[in-house]
Amino acid sequence: MTKAITMALTEFLASKPLFYEVIEVNRFPTIYATLHEKLSLPPIIHLVGTNGKGSTGRFLATALHRAGYTVGHYTSPHILQFNERIWLNGADVADALLENAHHKLLCLLDDEDSDALSYFEYTTLLAMIVYEGCDYVVLEAGLGGEFDATNVFAKTLSVFTPIDFDHAAFLGTTIHSIAGTKLRSMHTKALLGKQPHIQTKIIARQIATEKGCTLLCIDGMASETILALAQKLAQKNHLSDALRDNLILAMAAFEVLGHEATQRVFDQNALFGRLTPIAPNITLDVGHNALAATSIAHHFQGQKVTLIYNTYADKEYHEILRILKPIIASVEIIDVNESRIAPREALEAVLRNLGIDYGSFHAIDPTKNYLVFGSFSVAEAFLKRIEIAHTVKGKP
Numbered sequence: 001m002t003k004a005i006t007m008a009l010t011e012f013l014a015s016k017p018l019f020y021e022v023i024e025v026n027r028f029p030t031i032y033a034t035l036h037e038k039l040s041l042p043p044i045i046h047l048v049g050t051n052g053k054g055s056t057g058r059f060l061a062t063a064l065h066r067a068g069y070t071v072g073h074y075t076s077p078h079i080l081q082f083n084e085r086i087w088l089n090g091a092d093v094a095d096a097l098l099e100n101a102h103h104k105l106l107c108l109l110d111d112e113d114s115d116a117l118s119y120f121e122y123t124t125l126l127a128m129i130v131y132e133g134c135d136y137v138v139l140e141a142g143l144g145g146e147f148d149a150t151n152v153f154a155k156t157l158s159v160f161t162p163i164d165f166d167h168a169a170f171l172g173t174t175i176h177s178i179a180g181t182k183l184r185s186m187h188t189k190a191l192l193g194k195q196p197h198i199q200t201k202i203i204a205r206q207i208a209t210e211k212g213c214t215l216l217c218i219d220g221m222a223s224e225t226i227l228a229l230a231q232k233l234a235q236k237n238h239l240s241d242a243l244r245d246n247l248i249l250a251m252a253a254f255e256v257l258g259h260e261a262t263q264r265v266f267d268q269n270a271l272f273g274r275l276t277p278i279a280p281n282i283t284l285d286v287g288h289n290a291l292a293a294t295s296i297a298h299h300f301q302g303q304k305v306t307l308i309y310n311t312y313a314d315k316e317y318h319e320i321l322r323i324l325k326p327i328i329a330s331v332e333i334i335d336v337n338e339s340r341i342a343p344r345e346a347l348e349a350v351l352r353n354l355g356i357d358y359g360s361f362h363a364i365d366p367t368k369n370y371l372v373f374g375s376f377s378v379a380e381a382f383l384k385r386i387e388i389a390h391t392v393k394g395k396p
Contacts, residue, residue, distance in 0.1 A: 008099065008102075009082075009098055009099055009102040009126075010082070012102065012106075012122075013082070013119055013122070013123070016117075016118060016119040016122065017118075017119065018119050023144075023147065024118075025147040027116060027117070027118075027121070028117070028118075028121045028124075028149045028152060029152050031109070031113045031116070031117060031121075032125075032152045034113070035108050035109065036152075038108055039128060039129070039132065040132045040133070041128060041131075041132075041137070041153060041154070042072075042131060042132075042133070042134040042135060042136055042137050043135070043136055043137070043156040044136075044137045044139050044153050044154065044155045044156055045057075045060065045136060045137070045138045045139065045155070045156060045157045045158075045159060045253065045257070046139050046141065046150060046151070046153075046155040046157070046158045046159065046185065046187075047138060047139065047140045047141060047159050047161065048141045048145045048148075048158060048159070048160050048161070048182050048183075048185050049141075049160050049161030049162055049163050049182065049193070050161070050162055050163050050164045050165075050178075050182075050289065050291060051161060051162050051164065051242075051287065051289065051291045051292055051295075052161035052162055052193070052242065052245070052246045052249075053075070053140045053141065053161050054075045054140065054271050054273075054274065055243055055246045055270050055271045055274045056159065056161050056193070056246040056247075056249050056250050056253075057073050057075060057138045057140050057250075058073055058075070058087070058138075058268075058270075058271040059246060059247050059250035059251075059266065059268055060138055060159075060250040060253050060254060061073035061087065061136075061138040062090070062265075062268055063250065063251075063254050063259075063261070063265040063266050063268075064135070064136050064138075064254070064257075064259075064265075065089055065090055066264065066265040067259055067265050069134075069135035069136055070089055070133070070134045070135045070136075071088075071089060071134060071135065071136045071137070071138065072086070072087065072088050072089075072127065072130065072131035072134050072136070072137045072138070073087040073088075073137075073138045073140075074086060074087075074124070074127040074131075074137065074138070074139050074140055074150075075087070075140045075271075076120065076123070076140065076142060077376045078376070079272070079273055079286070079376055079379050079380050079383070080380060080383060080384075082098075083095070083098065085123060085127070086098070086123075086126070086127045086130055088130060088131070088134075093130055097130060098126070098130070101126050101129040101130045102126060104129055105122075105125055105126055105129050118149075120142055120149055121149045124149045124150055127139075128153070136257075139153065139155075141182075141185065144181055144182065145181050145182030145183065145184060145185035146180075146181050146182070146184035146185050147181070148185065151185045154187065155187040155188070156188075156189070156257070157189050157190070157191060157253060157256060157257065158185060158186040158187055158189070158190040158191070158213075159190075159191045159193065159249065159253050160182065160183065160186075160190065160191065160192045160193055160204070161193050161246065161249065162193060162194060162195055162196055162291060163175070163178060163179045163182055163183075163195060163196075163197070163200050164178075164196055164197070164289065164290065164291040165178065165289070165290065165291075165316070175197045175199050175200065176199060176203065179197070179199065179200045179203045179204075180203055180207070183200075183203055183204050183207045184207055184211075186204075186207060186208060186211060186213045186215070187211075187213060188213055188214065189213065189214045189216070189256070190204070190208060190213055190214070190215050190216065191216045191217075191218065191221065191249070191252060191253055191256055192204050192215060192216070192217045192218060193218050193245070193246075193249040194218055194219075194245050194248075194249070196291060201217065216252075216256060218248065218249055218252055221252040221255070221256065222248050222251070222252050225261075226248060226251045226252060226255070226261055227248065229251070229261065229262075229263060229266065230244055230247045230248045230251060230266075231244065232263075233247065233263065233266060233267055233268075234247065236267070237267070237268065237269050237270070238277075239270055240275050240295060240296075240298075240299040241295070241298060241299070242295040242298075242299075243270050243274060243275065247266065247268075250266070251266060254266075273285065273286040273376070273379055274286070275296070275299060278383075279364075281364075281366065281368065281369045281370060282364065282369075282370045282372065283305075283369075283370070283371050283372070284371075284372040284373075284379055284382070284383075285371070285372070285373050285379075286375060286376045286378075286379050287373060288311070288312065288315055288320075288373075288374055288375040288376075288378075289315065289316070289320065290316060290319050290320055290323060292373075293319075293320045293321075293323040293324050293373075294323055296324065296327075296371070296373065297323050297324055297326060297327055300327040300371070301326075301327070303327060303369070304327060304328070304329040304369070305327055305328065305329060305369050305370060305371040306328075306329050306330055306331075306332060306365075306368045306369065306370050306371070307324065307328050307330070307331045307332070307370075307371050307373060308331075308332050308334050308361050308370055308371070308372045308373070308374075308378070308382060309321075309331050309332070309333060309334065309372075309373055309374045309378065310333055310334050310335070310336045310341055310342075310347070310374045310375075310377075310378050310381075311341070311342050311347060311374050311375070311378075312340045312341060312342065312375060312377075313340060313341065313342040313343070313346075314340070315342075315375075317342060317347065317350060318350045318353070318354070321350060321351065321354055321356065322354060324373075325354055325355075325356060327371075328356055329357075329368075330356070330357040330358060330359070331351055331356055331357070331358040331359075332358070332359055332360060332361035332362075333347065333348075333358060333359070333360055333361060334360075334361040334372075334374075334378060334381055334382055334385065335360075335361075335381065336374075336377050336378060336381045337381075338377050340377075341377070361382075361385075363386075364386060
């Protein structure tokens with residue numbers, strides 16, 4: 001038995017960096033080719049896009065499970081526990097099952113390959129070990145599409161959520177380059193959700209023609225019945241307009257797979273961290289880009305919130321804060337212990353430039369309404385700071 005096989009999953013993953021300045025696009029396909037015949041993969045629904053992948057995927061995975069199927073939902077990153085990434089039949093995967101899958105995967109890989117795989121690449125393979133024997137897997141891409149680790153698997157259906165500007169260092173600075181990279185992950189059948197840029201649909205049609213892929217668009221797939229049911233459930237479960245649109249996309253995907261979208265399977269709350277009220281005066285959202293900010297500004301239109309915020313240095317935080325300014329009473333900057341976080345002085349300079357009052361986050365004032373926003377890391381830092389992390393155990 002090699003040394004690697006004796007390592008627990010937590011220790012093994014801790015040895016791998018979470019982020020990379022350069023993505024090696026050939027490593028994972030090459031390694032996967034050596035072991036794909038040893039894996040028994042269920043039908044895969046691939047979720048690709050800039051925003052909405054997590055909530056759309058969970059709406060769909062939960063509906064499939066309620067319809068009587070065994071289902072896995074792979075999503076990233078996590079907020080507090082690694083297990084959140086690998087959801088199985090209605091719950092985050094159990095530690096024992098994770099460890100068993102980890103041991104099995106290490107036995108399938110040689111030491112050189114297990115060492116070479118990135119954190120996300122190894123986690124992706126680990127999830128597929130956990131999901132062996134399922135009826136469906138809802139598989140969320142990371143930051144990309146065409147070159148993402150999740151794209152090596154054959155897909156029953158590719159589902160594209162809204163595509164917008166993000167991760168410019170990896171995906172480019174134009175919608176054409178970003179959308180092209182994501183949309184080239186389509187395989188045999190694809191469903192295109194509501195898009196903020198008209199070019200995306202044009203690019204999708206071009207790529208579908210080149211690949212011989214059947215392309216379905218949400219405006220043609222969302223029937224009046226689906227739209228009415230989604231609106232009813234959005235009102236019942238207090239979903240924002242963006243989350244309602246994600247619910248509609250999940251319903252359409254469910255029907256593309258040959259099932260009927262009903263209230264019984266889609267009467268759901270949103271995935272935790274998506275405009276989630278965690279206290280009467282605190283809403284938490286893991287969004288971190290301009291598209292998410294636009295959705296949130298619309299949701300809180302006419303209201304004022306105290307924004308608990310921090311940001312990664314590579315995000316367009318000037319634009320994000322400009323969009324949010326109409327709903328901001330003030331900003332309270334929360335400390336996040338991560339190397340990717342923007343320098344405090346740079347964030348403060350932007351706030352001054354925009355004329356937004358700011359200070360540091362110390363404690364919750366029960367007389368104020370708060371929005372916690374900025375990234376998964378901001379959500380994690382906040383939940384740990386105010387010691388309500390245990391509430392996540394009861395998340396919908």
